[in-house]
Amino acid sequence: MNNLILLIGNDINNISSGQSWKDLLQDIITFCHTGDCVELDDKKPFPLLYEEIFLTAIKREKLRERELKAFIAIKAAEIKANGIHAAIRALKPAHILTTNYEFTLEGRTPYENTSLINEKFYSIFRRYTMDDIHYWHIHGDCLNPMSINLGFEHYGGQLQLMRNYVVSGTFYSSKEVPKESLLRRIHAKQVYYHSWIDFFFTHDIHIFGLSLDFVETDLWWLLTYRARQKFHHKNVPVHNTLYYYIPEELVPGSKFKLDLLAANDVQVISLPGKDKLAYYTSIIQRIGKRKSS
Structure with a gap:
């Protein structure tokens, strides 16, 4: 049985030509007509920058967040796929978790949501299944603009539901969603992988x-x-390993983060990363060899 599981972020999209993350931020500011008073600054955490842009806009234009997120969904959907996306699919992982909103990893827009429940806003169960691979969009997706996780408030709500799911149990009206916490279900050996959190x-x-x-x-x-x-x-056994890949050129400047990852039981693997395409190709090859061994 193939149990390969990947968690993939936006940087693989940077191989493709087109809009950068900074370009998207500027487009959001332009769309909201806040360019005269909202300044892009690396010191501003993005979820709070998003709140600054949105709150400034609604004070002026009475902009609805649904309109803003629909605009962002359209922009994100314009991201073009590249060879790395296809190479990832060729690994035939059982599950791909991603913070990305668009469907470049799938290779095409999915036609069926295979989640346990149909979430409109948060993403505890958000899943699409294509060609025997389960894709979990853990920060929302373009087909459901209000699910796109950007602002501080959205992060807070997502975290609240995540903690309920893991620690205290859920309160969904659907009878399909297990009410017992993940910890209790792991202890009882009743984990059915309804959520990416599992x-x-x-x-x-x-x-x-x-x-x-x-x-x-x-x-x-x-x-x-x-x-x-x-x-x-130590309420339940935790025997799995989390691997975090980073370009070796970024290691010296990322020591603070890598120390925290090590403390949190994450195994860091650094590989040459000056050539982004070669870097991700080497990761895929390394994972492929581990899978076949």
Whole structure:
């Protein structure tokens, strides 16, 4: 059985020609007519910058967030696929988790949502299945613009539901959603992998193309809670390994983050990364060899 699981971020899209993340930010500011008072600054965490743009816009234009997110969904959907996306699919992983909103990893827009429930806003169960690969869009997707996770408030709501799912149990009206917490279900050996969160406690995950900036509060909480469960609480066994890939040229300047990843039981793997295409090709080849061994 193929149990290969990947968590992939936006950097693989940077191989493709087209719009950069900074270009998208500028387009959002232009769309909201806030260019005269909202300044792009690397010191501003993006979820709070998004709130600044949106709140400034609604004070002036009475802009609806649905309109803004629909605009962002259109822009994200314009991202073009490249050879790395196809090479990832060729690995035939069982599951691909991604923070990306568009469907370049799938290779085409999915026609069927295979989630346990149809989420409109948050993304605990958001899944599409194509060619025997399950794709989990953990920060929302372009087909559902209001699910796109950008602002501080959205991150907070996502984290609240994640913690309920793992620690205290869920309160969804659907009878299909298990009410017991993930921890209780792991203890009872009743994990059915309805959510992407399940894999963080049960399966090896290879993480690449993801900067894991500290604004990703939902993922950092999950890493921290998993590590606490393994080394401190010890309510359930945690035997899986998380692998984080980083270009070796970025290692010296990323020591602060890599130290935190190590403390959270994440194994860091650095590879030559000056050539982005060669870097991701080497990651895929390395994972492919591990899979076949």
